[in-house]
Amino acid sequence: xxKPILPSWRPGPVRDSILDFLVAAxxxxxxxxxxxxxxxxxxxxxKPRYPQLDFLVWQLKRSVADQPDLSDVPEYGAVLSGDxxxxxxxxxxxVALALLRLFENIEPEVFEQRVRSFFTEAxxxxxxxxxxxxxxxxxxxxxxxxxxHGFTNSIVSGGGTEFVRAISHQVYGIPPxxxxxxxxxxxxxxxxxxxxxxxxxxxxxxxNEGGAKIENIxxxxxxxxxxxxxxxxxxxxxxQYTNTSRLPSLALLVNHDDDQREYAYESVAGTxxxxxxxxxxxxxxxxxxxxxxxxxxxxxxxx
Amino acid sequence: xxKPILPSWRPGPVRDSILDFLVAAxxxxxxxxxxxxxxxxxxxxxKPRYPQLDFLVWQLKRSVADQPDLSDVPEYGAVLSGDxxxxxxxxxxxVALALLRLFENIEPEVFEQRVRSFFTEAxxxxxxxxxxxxxxxxxxxxxxxxxxHGFTNSIVSGGGTEFVRAISHQVYGIPPxxxxxxxxxxxxxxxxxxxxxxxxxxxxxxxNEGGAKIENIxxxxxxxxxxxxxxxxxxxxxxQYTNTSRLPSLALLVNHDDDQREYAYESVAGTxxxxxxxxxxxxxxxxxxxxxxxxxxxxxxxx
Numbered sequence: 001x002x003k004p005i006l007p008s009w010r011p012g013p014v015r016d017s018i019l020d021f022l023v024a025a026x027x028x029x030x031x032x033x034x035x036x037x038x039x040x041x042x043x044x045x046x047k048p049r050y051p052q053l054d055f056l057v058w059q060l061k062r063s064v065a066d067q068p069d070l071s072d073v074p075e076y077g078a079v080l081s082g083d084x085x086x087x088x089x090x091x092x093x094x095v096a097l098a099l100l101r102l103f104e105n106i107e108p109e110v111f112e113q114r115v116r117s118f119f120t121e122a123x124x125x126x127x128x129x130x131x132x133x134x135x136x137x138x139x140x141x142x143x144x145x146x147x148x149h150g151f152t153n154s155i156v157s158g159g160g161t162e163f164v165r166a167i168s169h170q171v172y173g174i175p176p177x178x179x180x181x182x183x184x185x186x187x188x189x190x191x192x193x194x195x196x197x198x199x200x201x202x203x204x205x206x207x208n209e210g211g212a213k214i215e216n217i218x219x220x221x222x223x224x225x226x227x228x229x230x231x232x233x234x235x236x237x238x239x240q241y242t243n244t245s246r247l248p249s250l251a252l253l254v255n256h257d258d259d260q261r262e263y264a265y266e267s268v269a270g271t272x273x274x275x276x277x278x279x280x281x282x283x284x285x286x287x288x289x290x291x292x293x294x295x296x297x298x299x300x301x302x303x
Numbered sequence: 304x305x306k307p308i309l310p311s312w313r314p315g316p317v318r319d320s321i322l323d324f325l326v327a328a329x330x331x332x333x334x335x336x337x338x339x340x341x342x343x344x345x346x347x348x349x350k351p352r353y354p355q356l357d358f359l360v361w362q363l364k365r366s367v368a369d370q371p372d373l374s375d376v377p378e379y380g381a382v383l384s385g386d387x388x389x390x391x392x393x394x395x396x397x398v399a400l401a402l403l404r405l406f407e408n409i410e411p412e413v414f415e416q417r418v419r420s421f422f423t424e425a426x427x428x429x430x431x432x433x434x435x436x437x438x439x440x441x442x443x444x445x446x447x448x449x450x451x452h453g454f455t456n457s458i459v460s461g462g463g464t465e466f467v468r469a470i471s472h473q474v475y476g477i478p479p480x481x482x483x484x485x486x487x488x489x490x491x492x493x494x495x496x497x498x499x500x501x502x503x504x505x506x507x508x509x510x511n512e513g514g515a516k517i518e519n520i521x522x523x524x525x526x527x528x529x530x531x532x533x534x535x536x537x538x539x540x541x542x543q544y545t546n547t548s549r550l551p552s553l554a555l556l557v558n559h560d561d562d563q564r565e566y567a568y569e570s571v572a573g574t575x576x577x578x579x580x581x582x583x584x585x586x587x588x589x590x591x592x593x594x595x596x597x598x599x600x601x602x603x604x605x606x
Contacts, residue, residue: 176525222479
């Protein structure tokens with residue numbers, strides 16, 4: 001008797017297309033079997049806010065408790081009072097960069113520890129569980145099926161590389177070198193003969209969205225993927241890059257249409273230069289669309 | 304009966320220090336067991352010239368056969384006629400950048416194929432074998448021992464990332480995402496609805512030498528190594544970064560003192576800002592120094 005594969009995927013054309021792809025990939029040398037996954041909204045829930053944003057606010061509250069005058073920083077004040085109009089006025093990027101300053105001059109290991117504390121302590125506002133329990137069970141099963149078929153799984157996220165790396169091994173079984181995201185810059189210093197790296201508050205290069213995802217897949221992972229999964233316009237380039245490989249390939253778009261078990265929304269995040277809704281892009285270009293409502297028998301792991 | 308470990312390493316303090324380290328690393332969570340290796344002169348021979356340089360010249364000769372007026376390019380003319388004075392006048396960096404133009408506007412897969420052809424066809428000038436047969440047998444055994452002890456092995460080379468990646472899996476069992484080197488920049492274009500990346504002739508960021516190796520280890524591999532091996536001043540920062548980890552660590556310096564089986568020379572390549580010979584740095588900082596002559600029972604695999 002064989003162990004059932006993809007048990008949380010309902011029988012139907014989407015599950016079939018994954019199984020067909022796994023069989024076809026068996027003909028390809030294992031070193032070319034690369035799968036890339038967006039993170040927010042693809043592997044775990046990004047609602048009501050990106051987990052990373054909630055982490056930054058969580059850290060801000062802790063920092064203000066130690067150092068009350070931080071709340072005088074206008075961006076921090078707006079975040080702490082939940083003043084959406086002020087935040088919108090600053091723009092999300094400026095607010096995010098201001099929040100990055102909370103981690104200036106610390107070693108990467110210290111940052112990692114803070115991220116892990118967040119995942120241990122913080123509770124998701126709607127589901128009252130740990131944030132890492134907002135991972136999608138069917139995607140965990142897809143990662144496992146790919147790995148058992150010789151694939152190298154990786155995460156290609158618009159979020160912070162180090163944020164995702166802090167939990168990628170524990171949550172997804174993906175080691176840090178296979179997490180590609182937006183990077184901060186480090187400063188190399190020496191303390192008592194010990195070289196060490198300190199985080200700065202500046203981002204290295206471009207945000208990892210849109211076409212940058214393609215470039216970073218090549219420069220970090222070194223080959224064109226055979227499978228890509230995403231959910232937003234920021235993933236469109238990567239999905240189409242994968243879908244037009246000269247080898248068998250599969251491009252998967254997660255559609256958030258389940259307001260009972262998760263959320264129902266059309267994703268508009270990212271940098272894809274188009275007014276076209278992402279579902280229409282997917283239909284036009286022949287990607288495989290996952291309906292969370294119809295294709296997934298379970299959304300989250302048992303809690 | 305257990306399989307012998309490190310059979311090409313002669314018994315003595317160097318081999319003992321590796322065995323002691325492997326035992327100590329058993330106490331550390333596997334996800335932190337990262338080993339980084341310089342490539343040229345550490346994993347394979349870099350003499351009489353870097354293999355990558357011989358590859359560039361090999362490609363130049365092929366390109367000139369197709370397109371004879373290329374030899375009018377001054378840097379190419381100097382290389383083709385072996386005019387060392389002219390090459391020195393241009394400087395190695397300018398010559399290397401000129402040679403990079405031979406690969407402008409090609410896809411990464413095409414570049415990779417050319418590198419593989421070189422390794423299949425070209426013969427090492429002194430040893431009359433394939434270049435990949437100039438790999439050091441004791442280092443292959445060290446890679447295997449580390450892997451069997453749960454380590455993630457990676458290459459951190461000053462050379463071109465894509466050049467090393469083309470053969471890293473076959474030669475070292477190291478997949479492309481664990482090769483950190485000097486990167487070219489890509490241009491993202493679309494051909495008939497197909498997004499693709501084309502190589503440019505410009506280098507992305509800094510050469511991967513000296514302090515840049517530390518920064519790139521963090522940004523690409525995501526943690527501080529427990530073991531580092533190198534042979535030149537360009538590896539000194541990385542070796543000391545590893546040696547001052549707060550966990551058990553091992554910094555290995557390969558000394559080229561075997562003019563019978565390999566070459567005898569003092570490595571001066573790299574960017575370490577010091578007049579001090581690298582062996583003296585190693586002695587001062589307490590790294591483990593490998594004498595090729597004394598510590599290795601065999602240098603190369605059986606050919």
